Amino acid sequence: MHSVALYGRLLARAIATGIHSELQIQRERAREPLQLVTGSSGFSKTITKSTNTRKWAFGDDAYFISKNKTVDVIGVADGVGGWRSYGIDPSAFPRILMATCERMVQEGCFRPQAPATVIAASYQELMEQKVPLIGSSTACLVALHREERTIYSANLGDSGFLVIREGEVVHRSQEQQHYFNTPFQLAVAPPNQQGLVLSDSPEVAESTSFGVEEGDIILLGTDGLFDNMQEDMLLEYISKVKDHKEETVQTTASNIAEKAYQLSFDPEYMSPFAMSAMDAGIDFRGGKPDDITVIVARVTSLGET
Structure with missing residues (x-):
């Protein structure tokens, strides 16, 4: 016993x-500190080409993926195509804006908890060039502070992001529009058009923070993505990310971009853009042909690759 x-x-x-x-x-x-494993893809609405090259622009869209000792940062910008009718390349402004943001991230020239300051500083640099870079664009940045295990975001306009955990959206950005199909935007106008071109201060960007966990997925994109794909469609694709391998994440980003591109030219599809148009009293049906940029980022521990 x-x-x-x-x-x-x-x-x-x-x-x-x-x-x-x-x-x-x-x-x-x-x-344990966290990191982002990323994949990116996209399409120009006029050139049927997608790519997973890190530094790239899709039509008038631009993006970057960067990091320094403290943070991982992803960002997108969507140029305003209306400048083309004035003989100005609308892709130049967002491309240089994102390249400047990327450089500042790499140099550590910002407070990780305030990505809006990166947008503001980059925009200021563009305005101070001897030969002003004329154009406009939206901007959306998401920064993962590794030690704090928290994302900090800044969103100006109608690009945006979702944070997905165990198949559900647990955090999202809010779209900023003056009125239907006219998003908040940064702009540099010719001297003779100062005050005539729509331009918003980077200070009005929506700033948020959210604690993330290993396995969370961040889906970042321009309006060409969110105007053409319903949220349940996006969640179905994200559900296929079962591991933290870069090729898995990249494949998911490519598949999402390809689906959004297909739907954008479907005249019978009741797209999110079409539903918003109807809410605004506009008779519209189908997808919205547009430039599309997609970044998928899986949150994983820093020790894993």
């Missing part, structure tokens, strides 16, 4: 020790 009781105490102690060890492992893992 004594030996049975002793065995029972030893077994209970072993179980308790095992539980304690498992809890300790979980606590330590919860404190």
Whole structure:
């Protein structure tokens, strides 16, 4: 009887020790720094070409993926195509804006908790050029602070992002529009058109923060994505990201971009853009042909590759 009781105490102690060890492992893992494993893709509405090249522009869209010692940052910008009728390349402004943001991230010239300051500083640099870079664009940046395990975002306009956890959207950006199909935007106008061109201050960008967990997915895109794909469609594609391998994430980004591109030219599809048009009293049906940029980023521990 004594030996049975002793065995029972030893077994209970072993179980308790095992539980304690498992809890300790979980606590330590919860404190591990995080990183983003990313994939990117897109289409120009006029050139049927997609790519996973990191530094690229799709039509009048532009994006970047960068990091420094503290943060991983992803960003997109959507140029205003109306400048083309004035003989101005509308892709130049967003492309240089994103390239400047990328450089500032790499140099660590910003506070990780305030990505809006990167947009503001980059925009200021464009305005101060000896030969002003004429144009307009939206801008959306998401920064993952590795040690804090928190994303900080800044969104100006109708690009945006979703944070997806276990198949559900747990955080999202808010679209900023003056009126239907006219988003908030940064702009540099010719001297003779100052005050005549729609331009918003980077200070009005929506800024948010959100604690993320390993396994979360961040889906960032321009309006060409969100105007053409319903949220449940996006979640279906994201559900296929089962691991943190870069090729898995890249394949998902490519598949989403290809689907959005197909739907954008479907005249019978009731797209999110068409539904918004109807809400605004506009008779419109079908997808919205547009430049499309997609970045898929999986949150994983810094020790994994």
